[in-house]
Structure formats: structure tokens, C-alpha cells
Amino acid sequence: MPTDKNIDLTIRGSHASAPPKAAKKILDVAYDLFYRRGIRAIGVDEIVKRAGVTKPSLYRSFPSKDELAASYLRQYDREYWERFDEAVAAHPGDPRAQIKAFLTRIGKRTQVADYRGCGMTNAAVEYPDHSHPARVVSEANKQELRRRLRAMAVAMGAQDPDTLGDGLLLLIEGAYISGQLFGLGGPAQSVARNADLLIEASLKK
Amino acid sequence: MPTDKNIDLTIRGSHASAPPKAAKKILDVAYDLFYRRGIRAIGVDEIVKRAGVTKPSLYRSFPSKDELAASYLRQYDREYWERFDEAVAAHPGDPRAQIKAFLTRIGKRTQVADYRGCGMTNAAVEYPDHSHPARVVSEANKQELRRRLRAMAVAMGAQDPDTLGDGLLLLIEGAYISGQLFGLGGPAQSVARNADLLIEASLKK
DNA sequence: CCTGTATCGTACCGATCGGTAACATTGTCA
DNA sequence: TGACAATGTTACCGATCGGTACGATACAGG
Numbered sequence: 001m002p003t004d005k006n007i008d009l010t011i012r013g014s015h016a017s018a019p020p021k022a023a024k025k026i027l028d029v030a031y032d033l034f035y036r037r038g039i040r041a042i043g044v045d046e047i048v049k050r051a052g053v054t055k056p057s058l059y060r061s062f063p064s065k066d067e068l069a070a071s072y073l074r075q076y077d078r079e080y081w082e083r084f085d086e087a088v089a090a091h092p093g094d095p096r097a098q099i100k101a102f103l104t105r106i107g108k109r110t111q112v113a114d115y116r117g118c119g120m121t122n123a124a125v126e127y128p129d130h131s132h133p134a135r136v137v138s139e140a141n142k143q144e145l146r147r148r149l150r151a152m153a154v155a156m157g158a159q160d161p162d163t164l165g166d167g168l169l170l171l172i173e174g175a176y177i178s179g180q181l182f183g184l185g186g187p188a189q190s191v192a193r194n195a196d197l198l199i200e201a202s203l204k205k
Numbered sequence: 206m207p208t209d210k211n212i213d214l215t216i217r218g219s220h221a222s223a224p225p226k227a228a229k230k231i232l233d234v235a236y237d238l239f240y241r242r243g244i245r246a247i248g249v250d251e252i253v254k255r256a257g258v259t260k261p262s263l264y265r266s267f268p269s270k271d272e273l274a275a276s277y278l279r280q281y282d283r284e285y286w287e288r289f290d291e292a293v294a295a296h297p298g299d300p301r302a303q304i305k306a307f308l309t310r311i312g313k314r315t316q317v318a319d320y321r322g323c324g325m326t327n328a329a330v331e332y333p334d335h336s337h338p339a340r341v342v343s344e345a346n347k348q349e350l351r352r353r354l355r356a357m358a359v360a361m362g363a364q365d366p367d368t369l370g371d372g373l374l375l376l377i378e379g380a381y382i383s384g385q386l387f388g389l390g391g392p393a394q395s396v397a398r399n400a401d402l403l404i405e406a407s408l409k410k
Numbered sequence: 411c412c413t414g415t416a417t418c419g420t421a422c423c424g425a426t427c428g429g430t431a432a433c434a435t436t437g438t439c440a
Numbered sequence: 441t442g443a444c445a446a447t448g449t450t451a452c453c454g455a456t457c458g459g460t461a462c463g464a465t466a467c468a469g470g
Contacts, residue, residue, distance in 0.1 A: 022417080037333060040245040044458060054419050056460075065458060116333060124386050125330040128242060128321060142386050166383075166392030167399035173382040174375030181329050181347050181378075187371030194372035198399060201406035227447080249428060259449055261430075270428060 023061035025051045031072050035119045039069045039134060040126050069123070070133035076119045077141050084148070095152040096199055099168065103192040106172065110179030110188035118176040145169060157204050164202040171195050228266035230256045236277050240324045244274045244339060245331050274328070275338035281324045282346050289353070300357040301404055304373065308397040311377065315384030315393035322381040350374060362409050369407040376400050 029051040033042045044065050048055050062068040084102060091097035109115065116122070120138040127135045149172075150165030158164040171191050179188040234256040238247045249270050253260050267273040289307060296302035314320065321327070325343040332340045354377075355370030363369040376396050384393040 038245075038331060040243075040331070043456070045456080055458090056420095057418070059459065060417075114333070117330070121382055121386070122330050125322070125327050125382070126243060126245070128319070128385070139386060142383070146387070146392060163395045163398055166395045167376070167402070169383060169392045170379030170396060170399060171372070171375045172379065173386075174377065174379035177326055177330070177378040177382055178347070178371075178374060180333070181326070181344060182351070187351060187374045190368045190371045191375060193368055194375060194403060197372070197406045198403050201402045248426070250426080260428090261450095262448060264429065265447075 022051070022053045022057040026053060026058050026061060026068070027071055027075065030068055031075060034069060034072050035076070035122075036114075036116055038126060039072075039123060044068075066133045070137050073120060073123055073134055073137040073141070077137060080120070080141065081144075095155040096196075099149075099152060099156075099199070100192055100196060103168075103172065103175075103195050106175050107189050107191045110175055110186065110191075111184055113183060115179045115183065117180040118173075121173060121176050145172075153202075156199065158199075158202045159204050160202065164199065167198050167202070168195055171198070227256070227258045227262045231258060231263050231266060231273070232276060232280065235273055236280060239274060239277050240281070240327075241319075241321055243331060244277075244328060249273075271338045275342050278325060278328055278339055278342040278346070282342060285325070285346065286349075300360040301401075304354075304357060304361075304404070305397055305401060308373075308377065308380070308400050311380050312394050312396045315380055315391065315396075316389055318388060320384045320388065322385040323378075326378060326381050350377075358407075361404065363404075363407045364409050365407065369404065372403050372407070373400055376403070 026047060030042075030047050033047060033050070044055060044058060047068075048058050058068070062071060083105065087102035087105060088098045090101055110117075120141045123134045124138040124142075127138075129135065130139070146165065146169055149168045150162055153161035153165040153168070156164070171194055175188040175191040178186050182188070231252060235247075235252050238252060238255070249260060249263060252273075253263050263273070267276060288310065292307035292310060293303045295306055315322075325346045328339045329343040329347075332343075334340065335344070351370065351374055354373045355367055358366035358370040358373070361369070376399055380393040380396040383391050387393070
């Protein structure tokens, strides 16, 4: 049996004998570059150079640049719901506090120089074609976000849960975008406050 | 024989100088392609091909592709404030109705297949570098939008005008983005309703 | 040892990127 | 008509795009 010192974190197959050493470095570097500077702006040459590998190594682990971009977004997706679930777990049974915690965190994250917003949102803007592998991941992520927000609006006892859930989604997307548009001191810092106002106005009297 | 079938609409007189016959076609085509498919996704070759001209014609009227993109956004900017001012003019002295009219219009525009959101927002996502000519135009447009929304929040008598103005901006940006993410039936259709709820909750009691 | 297997890197592909030099064509007025 | 200036066109540039053929290399089990 192989040493198995490195556990494969992407549950591909149950093959324990697939330790793609280069693949992880490539994905890590691609994640950083794609997120910070955009997918279209980054060429595969720069990725392999920064990762210290060569191009064939990239194409042995990923069938194309588009699929590498999709892998980046799948990784982003996992971390996204981790953060979301943390906010939920911090306030059991209190959806309003859960939302507030999640949005407060988003508002804080937007208040740094060179904030780049949501990788999912950015990818969808870069690829209008609905069949693009990256966009498929992005749209699925947003559908799930919408589903959760609407469910939480129900749990909060909103008069019109779908409208409130969608309103919260609009505020969140607005925070991602205005965060990268305005930088420090931008409108995104008020996302939690505005969301709370909107929630208050949407509850059954 | 120069049949002169192409009318010159810029200069008075029958046969005055014909300044930018090609430039206008180039900008028109670039506007459409840049908006629908993204700036980075479109090459200058495709622009000149669709415009029925050649590359040197483009580079005689525009110093670079980046500057052509900036020109596209300046045109977008003019039309943007035209639409904004129309909503304002439709309800003199009633900022709340002005906002509602503007957002109702946005909400409607988002409810078409392949809606592509706001050209300004998209350009900023495509070009994270603050010094890029296209981004400079985009950021100026958003700063002006923020300024107007905050001023209208003051005029509405909000308890905290800056927060309300920024909240409206978040909803608007969210509508642009979710409009292109979700297509028909997406959250963007509720932008006007949510904005009105937020306004109601933000007025001085 | 030998041999199979899998990952590695060198070198290269055609296509396209943004941009330009040099030339042909055109309209205008003296 | 002749001369000028502006515009349009052909052909091309080096750089980079995403992607690959193929040989070198490392390492396992017999």
C-alpha cells in the first residue's frame, strides 16, 4: 500500500493511489489568479509558471482551461457554503440572526482595498453563455443561495417570503458588486443594516 | 461613381466634410458586441468585420481597443442618465415615485431572455485594475449614481439618508446581476417592491 | 536486475490577440 | 485640371492564446 500521507480532498474516486501532487498546486494558483484578476485575464502559461509546473501537467489533470475554471468554482462553492453554515450554526433556530451574521461578515469582507466580490458572480459576468462549464457551476450556486434565502424568509415568518428572500439576495449581490466598485467606505458596508430594515418591514404584523 | 447613397447625418449642408462615417459604425457595432458578450470576449477583428470596415479605420478613430471600450461606456453613460432623468421627470417633486419608476423599469428590463445587466457593472468586473480606461468611466458612473440616490433619500426625508441611498444602490446592483444570472422569473423582478418596502421602513416616523 | 506504469519537461502547433506600415482611393477647392 | 488631405485597403508584425506530440525520468513489483 502507498504511504497515503496526503489525503485527496476532492472526493473523485475511491482510488487512494491518485496523489496528483501537481494538480493541487495548479488549482491553488488558478484559484488565486482567477479570483483576483478574472478568468479570461489569466492564461494557462501564467498559471503553470506560478505553480512551478509545466503545461502538460495541467492538461493531464484538467481537460481544458474552461474545466479548470469550473474546478476553481467548485472549490469556491464548498468554501462558500462553509461560511454560510458557520453563520447559521452560530444562531441555532434564529434565521434572522443567521442572516444578520452572514451579511455582517460579507459587509466586513467588502471593506478591504482591492476587494474582488464573489467569484461566482464574476464568472457569470465573464461568461454570458449559459452552457459554459464555469457558468453552470455559478448558476447552480446562485440557485441554491436563492432557495436557502427563501426558506429562511419562511422561517422568519415573512408576509411574502419569496419577495423577502429575493430582496435579501439582491442586497447580497449588490454588496458583492459595489464592494469591488467602491472599495473602502462604499455602500456595501451598510448591507446588514439595510437587510435588517427590509426584514423588519417584511414580517407579519 | 460615388452614388452617395449613405447620408451624412452630422453636418449641415449637402456635401460637407464627412468626418466619422466609419467611426460611428465601429462604435455602434462595438457597443452591441461589448455589451452582449463582454469586452474581453470580443476582438477588434470581429468588430471591424461586423462593421464592414478594416482595422486601420478603427485605429484612426480610436487610439486603442481599451479606449474604444471607454468610448462605448461613455455612450452607455449618456443613455443611462437619459433613462434616469426620464423617470425623474415623470414625477416632479416626488422622489419616492421617481425611484419607484426607475426601479420598475429596471425590473422589467431584467425579465427578458439573455438579459446582460449593466454595461458599467460588467466592465468593472472584467477589469479589476482601477487605472483601466473602461473602469475609470464605470467608477465615475457609479459614484454619480450613489450621489443621486443619497440626494433623493434626503429629499424623501429618510432617517438615515446615506444608508437608504446605499441600500437602494445595493438593490439596483443586485437587480443588474441577478437579472443576468437567473433570467426570467429571477429575483430582479421584485426590485421595485423591495425598494419600496425599504423606503417605507427608512422614513422618519 | 528488468519491465511496466505514470508523471515529468522540452519543444512545438495553428489560431488569434492588439496594433501598424505602406499604398490605393476618394472628395474638395484652387 | 492639378494638388492636397482625409479616408479606406492589403498585408503584415511580434506576442500570446489554448492545447499537444513525444521523449526523459522516477519508481513500483517480479
